[in-house]
Amino acid sequence: MEILSIGGGVCAPKGFFADGLNCGLKVNGAADLAFMRSSAPCNLAAVFTSNRFACAHIRHAKAHKGKVNGVIVNSKNANAMNGSEGITAVEKVVAAVPFENFLMASTGVIGAPLPVETIIGGIRRFDWNAACGDAAAKAIMTTDRWEKQIAFEVRCDGGTFTIGAMAKGAGMIAPQLATMLCFITTDAAANQEAFQAHLNGALDESFNAISVDGDMSTNDTIYLLANGASGVYEAEAFDAALRRALHFLALEIVRDGEGATKLVAFEVKNAAAKEEAKKAARMLSTSLLVKTALFGADPNWGRIASTIGAAQIECDAESLTISIGGVTVYEQGINRMDREREEAAAAALRAESFRVVCDLAVGAHSYTSYGCDLGHEYVRINADYRT
Amino acid sequence: MEILSIGGGVCAPKGFFADGLNCGLKVNGAADLAFMRSSAPCNLAAVFTSNRFACAHIRHAKAHKGKVNGVIVNSKNANAMNGSEGITAVEKVVAAVPFENFLMASTGVIGAPLPVETIIGGIRRFDWNAACGDAAAKAIMTTDRWEKQIAFEVRCDGGTFTIGAMAKGAGMIAPQLATMLCFITTDAAANQEAFQAHLNGALDESFNAISVDGDMSTNDTIYLLANGASGVYEAEAFDAALRRALHFLALEIVRDGEGATKLVAFEVKNAAAKEEAKKAARMLSTSLLVKTALFGADPNWGRIASTIGAAQIECDAESLTISIGGVTVYEQGINRMDREREEAAAAALRAESFRVVCDLAVGAHSYTSYGCDLGHEYVRINADYRT
Numbered sequence: 012m013e014i015l016s017i018g019g020g021v022c023a024p025k026g027f028f029a030d031g032l033n034c035g036l037k038v039n040g041a042a043d044l045a046f047m048r049s050s051a052p053c054n055l056a057a058v059f060t061s062n063r064f065a066c067a068h069i070r071h072a073k074a075h076k077g078k079v080n081g082v083i084v085n086s087k088n089a090n091a092m093n094g095s096e097g098i099t100a101v102e103k104v105v106a107a108v109p110f111e112n113f114l115m116a117s118t119g120v121i122g123a124p125l126p127v128e129t130i131i132g133g134i135r136r137f138d139w140n141a142a143c144g145d146a147a148a149k150a151i152m153t154t155d156r157w158e159k160q161i162a163f164e165v166r167c168d169g170g171t172f173t174i175g176a177m178a179k180g181a182g183m184i185a186p187q188l189a190t191m192l193c194f195i196t197t198d199a200a201a202n203q204e205a206f207q208a209h210l211n212g213a214l215d216e217s218f219n220a221i222s223v224d225g226d227m228s229t230n231d232t233i234y235l236l237a238n239g240a241s242g243v244y245e246a247e248a249f250d251a252a253l254r255r256a257l258h259f260l261a262l263e264i265v266r267d268g269e270g271a272t273k274l275v276a277f278e279v280k281n282a283a284a285k286e287e288a289k290k291a292a293r294m295l296s297t298s299l300l301v302k303t304a305l306f307g308a309d310p311n312w313g314r315i316a317s318t319i320g321a322a323q324i325e326c327d328a329e330s331l332t333i334s335i336g337g338v339t340v341y342e343q344g345i346n347r348m349d350r351e352r353e354e355a356a357a358a359a360l361r362a363e364s365f366r367v368v369c370d371l372a373v374g375a376h377s378y379t380s381y382g383c384d385l386g387h388e389y390v391r392i393n394a395d396y397r398t
Numbered sequence: 399m400e401i402l403s404i405g406g407g408v409c410a411p412k413g414f415f416a417d418g419l420n421c422g423l424k425v426n427g428a429a430d431l432a433f434m435r436s437s438a439p440c441n442l443a444a445v446f447t448s449n450r451f452a453c454a455h456i457r458h459a460k461a462h463k464g465k466v467n468g469v470i471v472n473s474k475n476a477n478a479m480n481g482s483e484g485i486t487a488v489e490k491v492v493a494a495v496p497f498e499n500f501l502m503a504s505t506g507v508i509g510a511p512l513p514v515e516t517i518i519g520g521i522r523r524f525d526w527n528a529a530c531g532d533a534a535a536k537a538i539m540t541t542d543r544w545e546k547q548i549a550f551e552v553r554c555d556g557g558t559f560t561i562g563a564m565a566k567g568a569g570m571i572a573p574q575l576a577t578m579l580c581f582i583t584t585d586a587a588a589n590q591e592a593f594q595a596h597l598n599g600a601l602d603e604s605f606n607a608i609s610v611d612g613d614m615s616t617n618d619t620i621y622l623l624a625n626g627a628s629g630v631y632e633a634e635a636f637d638a639a640l641r642r643a644l645h646f647l648a649l650e651i652v653r654d655g656e657g658a659t660k661l662v663a664f665e666v667k668n669a670a671a672k673e674e675a676k677k678a679a680r681m682l683s684t685s686l687l688v689k690t691a692l693f694g695a696d697p698n699w700g701r702i703a704s705t706i707g708a709a710q711i712e713c714d715a716e717s718l719t720i721s722i723g724g725v726t727v728y729e730q731g732i733n734r735m736d737r738e739r740e741e742a743a744a745a746a747l748r749a750e751s752f753r754v755v756c757d758l759a760v761g762a763h764s765y766t767s768y769g770c771d772l773g774h775e776y777v778r779i780n781a782d783y784r785t
Binding site: 062312319322326328346387 | 448449450451452476478479480481507508509510613614615616685686687690691693694696699700701703704705706707708709710711713714715716728731732733735772773774776777778780781
C-alpha cells in the first residue's frame with residue numbers, strides 16, 4: 012500500500028465537481044456558497060453534532076434515505092433555531108439545484124432566517140461542471156484565515172483510488188457564527204456501512220481530539236461521499252488514508268483557531284484506562300489557565316499538574332512526570348525546574364507547535380488531544396458586537 | 399428568628415481572635431500571614447478540594463482528629479506538589495504556634511518549597527489577643543482586589559448567637575497562585591456533625607454554584623470553627639445565617655474574579671431534573687463564547703441556546719424561552735429580537751450585574767449558577783510570565 016499526497020481537495024477523486032461563488036450573503040463580496048457533486052450517485056457516510064438543537068440542514072439530512080448526488084453549502088447563516096421554517100428553507104434550496112438528492116450544509120449566524128432567494132440566485136449562476144475544489148474550500152470559510160483541503164492517491168493491491176477532503180474552522184468561531192464542517196469525497200468502491208464505519212473509526216484521533224474553545228455548535232457536520240468510480244477498495248488502505256486526511260484537517264482547524272498562535276499536542280501517557288487518558292488530555296486542552304499560560308509562553312507546570320489532579324482519574328503526584336516541549340519540568344514527585352530548564356521550556360513554548368507530555372505511570376493507556384493557546388485576539392474576535 | 403448584618407468578620411462571634419501581618423513572603427510588604435483562633439476549643443467542619451493532588455495543608459488537616467483551636471494561613475505559596483516535605487513544613491509551622499491543635503491553610507505558587515523559617519518569624523511577631531478580622535481578611539488575599547468578610551447576629555427563640563466569615567478569591571487566580579479559601583467562625587453551640595451537615599448543605603447554592611474560570615485548584619478549603627461560647631443553637635436559624643453568609647462571599651468572589659467586570663446569574667428554569675438544570679447552568683457560566691459575548695455586551699442568544707443544546711439534557715427548541723437582563727429575546731421557538739429589544743438587552747448587559755434566564759418548560763426543577771465575563775484583563779493577568 013502506498014499513500015501519495017497529491018494537490019487539490021474534493022475534486023481530486025474521479026467524477027467529482029465543485030465550485031464556490033458569492034451569492035450575496037457576505038456583504039464584502041467574498042465567496043459564501045459552494046457545491047460539491049458527483050457524476051454518479053454516492054454512498055453517504057455522515058457524522059453530526061450531538062447538540063440537542065441540531066440545525067435545519069442536519070434534521071433534513073437525517074431524514075434523507077438512499078444515495079446522494081451532492082451537497083450545497085452556505086456560510087454566514089447557520090439556519091439554526093429557526094423552527095420548521097428552517098427545514099422549509101432547506102427544502103426550497105435543494106429543490107432549486109438542477110440535480111436530485113442533494114443535501115445542504117450551513118454555517119453562520121444562529122437564529123436568523125435563511126435568505127433562500129439570495130441562495131437560489133447563486134445556485135442559478137453555478138457552472139455545475141466546474142472542478143474548482145479551491146473555490147469551494149474558500150466559500151465555506153467563516154473566520155478561517157486560510158482554506159483547508161487535502162487529497163491522497165492510494166495505491167493498493169487491487170489498483171488505485173483517490174480521497175479528497177476540505178474543512179472549515181472549529182469552535183463556534185465569530186459572534187454567532189457556528190460550526191465545524193468537513194466534506195470528504197472518494198472514488199473508492201464499497202458499501203455505505205463500510206464507509207460509515209471508516210468515518211466513525213477515524214474520528215477519535217482527529218475531530219474528536221481537538222478543541223478550540225470547548226463549545227459544541229448546532230451545525231457540526233461531516234459528510235463523506237463515495238461514488239465508487241475507481242472500482243477499487245481495500246479496507247486497510249482506505250482507513251489509513253482517511254485517518255491521515257482527517258488528522259491533517261483537524262490539526263489545521265486548531266492551528267487556525269480563533270486568535271490561536273500555537274498548536275499544542277497534549278499527550279497523557281500510561282494512564283489506567285484509555286478513557287482516563289482521554290479525559291485528562293481533553294481537560295488540558297480546554298483549561299483556560301493552561302491556555303493563557305501557553306499564550307504567555309510561561310512553562311507553568313503547576314497549572315498542568317493541577318488540571319491532571321482535577322480530572323478525577325487514577326494518578327499520583329509521586330509518579331507523575333511532566334515535560335513541556337521536550338524539557339522535563341516535574342519528575343516523579345520532584346520539581347526539576349531550575350534556571351536552565353526554565354529558559355529551555357520557555358523557549359520551547361515560543362514555537363508554533365510543541366508537545367506537553369504528562370506521564371502518569373499508573374497504567375499503559377495513552378491519548379493525545381490537540382488544542383491552542385488563548386490570547387487577546389480570541390477575546391477581541393468573540394467580544395466584538397455583531398455587525 | 400432574626401438575622402442582623404453586623405460589621406466585621408471572623409472576630410464577630412464571642413471568643414475569636416484574628417490578625418494579619420507581612421512575614422516576608424510578599425516582597426511588596428503586603429500582609430501575607432493571618433491567624434484566627436478561639437479562646438475555647440472548637441468543633442471543626444471542613445470541606446476540601448476534590449483535586450487528586452490536594453496540597454499539604456489539606457493532607458495535614460484530614461489527618462487531624464478532635465477539636466481545633468485555630469488556623470494559621472499564608473498567601474503567596476500554595477505548598478502543593480511538594481511531596482512529604484510539604485507535610486513536614488506544615489508540621490513545623492503549626493508546632494511554632496503558641497497554641498496546640500492548630501490547622502494551616504496555604505494559597506499561592508504551586509511547587510515551590512514553603513519558606514518555613516520566614517513564616518515562623520511572622521508567627522513570633524503576632525499579638526495573639528488581637529481581634530483584627532479586617533487584617534486577617536487582607537492577609538489571605540492573592541490577586542483579590544478587595545477583602546471579603548461578613549458577620550450576622552442571629553436572634554432566635556433560645557437566645558442570640560453570631561456567625562462571621564471571610565474568604566479569598568476563586569479560580570486559580572494569578573500565575574501559579576491557587577485557591578479559594580473560606581473561614582467561618584461561630585459561637586453557636588452544637589456538635590461537630592451538625593456543623594458539618596450545615597456546611598455541606600449550604601455549598602450547593604454558594605461555592606458550588608460559582609465559576610470564574612472552571613479550574614479546580616489543589617488548595618480549595620473551607621473551615622468552620624464553632625466554639626459554642628454563646629450556648630445557643632437553633633438549626634433552622636443557623637442554617638439560614640450560614641447560607642446567607644456563604645452566598646454573599648461566593649458572589650463576592652465572582653464579582654472579584656480575575657478581570658471580571660460583571661456578575662452574571664445564569665438561571666435554568668423548569669428542567670426535567672435538578673441535575674439537568676445544574677449541568678446547563680454551569681455550562682453557561684463556563685462557556686468561553688458566552689463569557690466573551692457578555693464582556694462585549696452582546697445579547698448573543700444563539701450562543702446561549704447552543705450551550706443549552708450542548709448540555710445533553712432534556713430540552714426542545716420549541717419550548718425554550720431565553721431572557722437577558724429581563725428582556726425576552728427568544729420565546730418558545732421564535733426569535734423575538736427586534737431593534738428595540740436588541741438595544742434593551744445590550745443596555746442590560748452593560749450593567750454590573752444581571753440575570754440570564756433559560757426557561758426549558760419541560761419540568762419543574764431550577765438552578766442558578768453565578769459567573770463573570772471574560773475579557774482582556776483575564777488574559778493579561780493569566781498570560782503574564784511569573785515574576
